[in-house]
Amino acid sequence: MRTVLFVAPFLLEATVKFIQAAVAVPGTRVVVLTQDEPGRMPPGAWHWKVSDATRTDAIVDAARQVMARTGGAHCILGILENIQDQLAEARVVLGLPGITPDVARRFRDKGVMKSALRAAGLPTARHARIRSTHDAWRFIEDVGYPVVIKPPDGAGCRATYQVNTADDMKAALADLRPSPEREALAEEFITGDEHSFDTLTIDGQPVFHNVGRYLPGPLDVMRNEWIQWCVYLPREIGAEFDPIRKAGFAANRALGLGTAFTHMEWFRRPDGSPVISEVGARPPGAQFTSLMSWAHDRSMYSAWAYAMIDGKVHGTFDRKYSAGIAFLRGAGQGTVSRIDNLEEAHRKIGHLVVEAKLPVVGRPRASGYEGEGYVIVRHPDTRVVTDALSTLIATVRVHYA
Template sequence: MRTIVFVAPFLLETTMRFARAAAALPGVRLCGVMQEAPGGTDRQVFADLVRVDDGLSAPELIEAVELLRRRHGPPARIIGVLEPLQVQLAEARAHFGVRGTEVETAEVFRDKAKMKDRLRAAGLPVARHRLVGTAQDAVAFEAEVGFPMVLKPPAGMGAKATFRVGSREELLRAVAGLRASPSNPVLAEEFLHGQEGSCDTLTLAGVPRLTSISYYRPSCLTALENPWIQWCTVLPRRDQGPGYDDIRELGARAVRALGLDAGFTHMEWFRRPDGSLAIGEIAQRPPGAHLTRMIGLAFDMDPYRMWARAVIDDAFDGPWDRAYSVGCAYLRGIGRGRITSVTGVKQAHDAVGRAVVETKLPTPGAPKSDSYEGDGYAIVRDPRTELVEHALETIIAKLRVRYA
């Protein structure tokens, strides 16, 4: 029996899908380290649990794993899916001599400035960037790239805590508001124009074994800046050939350059108006915004088990054919406060309900989410990409979320 330690400060439903997949593998005794114990049937997924006060603390994580080691023997793997946890997981693996992503690799993925330096050194196209600790640093970078530009934390996640600035006044105000200093710099980046999407890979032995390409309508940053927009993600059925092969190659080269051995990666790509590609950033984690679930629907397989097999068994059960196009509409609306109503549900269902495979409607009375993923979602699937795009357009045109 192999002792597998699964670390998750808080067990959200998406996280539990990965935990259940790990626990279901033959010969696995799944032990958890978390801040809050799961309730109901989720508790049965774990053979043992250790609670910590701070789920992102490496010393507390190591102490918890040591307790599990005394109870069940040396762990075979120490795993987790949360992006801000990957460096601490690597430190725990190094402490106990457990196989998996090493500290240096995890740090390069986590520190976006180091990550971009590594990618650029490998000859890969990335946004020009600079760590900004003073107003003078910011003005110097402005002279290099102009406006607009983007400011974000060096260890940010996705589009969260990301700001677009379009003038000297906005730039200096943002640098001050983010409390940038030489010891606590922010990352300034060239703003990339063009189509945006993701290239998500499942890597084993340093080689991407499954690659999934998607595109956004509109971009994540646009959705973040305009909290009323009901935006969409589309996984086209055919993501190989012209317009996709160069993205696939770029993703594989990025994984090699950063040295990942096994696991999921989520890479944001931009295609500029001249057709050239650039990498926004790449994260060492499963894709969010329901993309992992969508990948499973596109290939008609279990993506959570695929991840577990890679990071626990060093195995890959594919390849699978990409039999479907899949899309997701993120539901939200104009206003602030609490959700008062969701209208147009019947009309949308009557029009495209046959293509809908999973929904979570916004809950009346709930406060408006500050996430760009919105207050609910609808996932659609069909072999025809054009039908998926039409279904998404219909959903966001007919559904209206209101707040008060």
């Protein structure tokens, strides 16, 4: 029996799906180190309370206590972006295999990442670490407007600014207040269609990859509260995506990847060439793992678990469908008061829907680009999927009061 330590500060719905997948790998005892309550645990997994599952020392303490009882552990895992450094540090202390701190750092710090990509000759935005307002103005002199200013280790567009003018820059600097202790990252603004490039990589060898298209990019969604974000996975990811396949696999190699689900964001420039934006050495969020599962008609949660625990995957990954997701939200603040035209949407595209989580009346407005709920559609023909997403977001209206 192999003990798998799964670190998860909170047992969110998506987290539970990954835990369940790990539990289903034969010969595995999954112990979840969490600050959340046992009530949210999926059946078959063991609960181990941690005071703060985002701290290396707390993770190590808890892991040691578990390992003393189980006679060791096989590996330590976690899907959350902001604990990847801590997991890597814990691996070293505990003597467990997996991504090491230097590799985790290259995936976690967008500045270190971009320097490594550039050094490998891969296309990525020009960038600079910003430790003072002076650094920021100098970057503008070098690169010109527009630029993007963000924390080096952000997620979910947190404190991410598109800076088009000097006034925008003043506002961004007033918020980020860069200093040597509080570094920000400035990047040249890249124009192009934003996409994902996701892989399942085992010992540096990609065994699965995926391309998804964002409509529009997350920053535009954050800047416009009414936009209902959509993502679709085209059925065919043929020759037109060869440039990102080449650059994407090379990027993972340049960052030193061993075994992980990876999630890359990249821009497809008007001439078709890719610019790599960022890469995470963990599965994507925003229901992407479900979306990939629907497109390939098999559980990618399970594929992740087998890759991470057994170091292998079973069967083939055939792209049988295009799959798409629309995140439901609307203009306004407060709590969800009404959802209009759901029945009309159901009449028009209901036959394509495979999964949905509808907004709940009375819930406070969510702060992120994933909105109040989502609808997933799939069909063998990509065009049917993109048309269905257009219909969905043109029809369903979420109101707040």
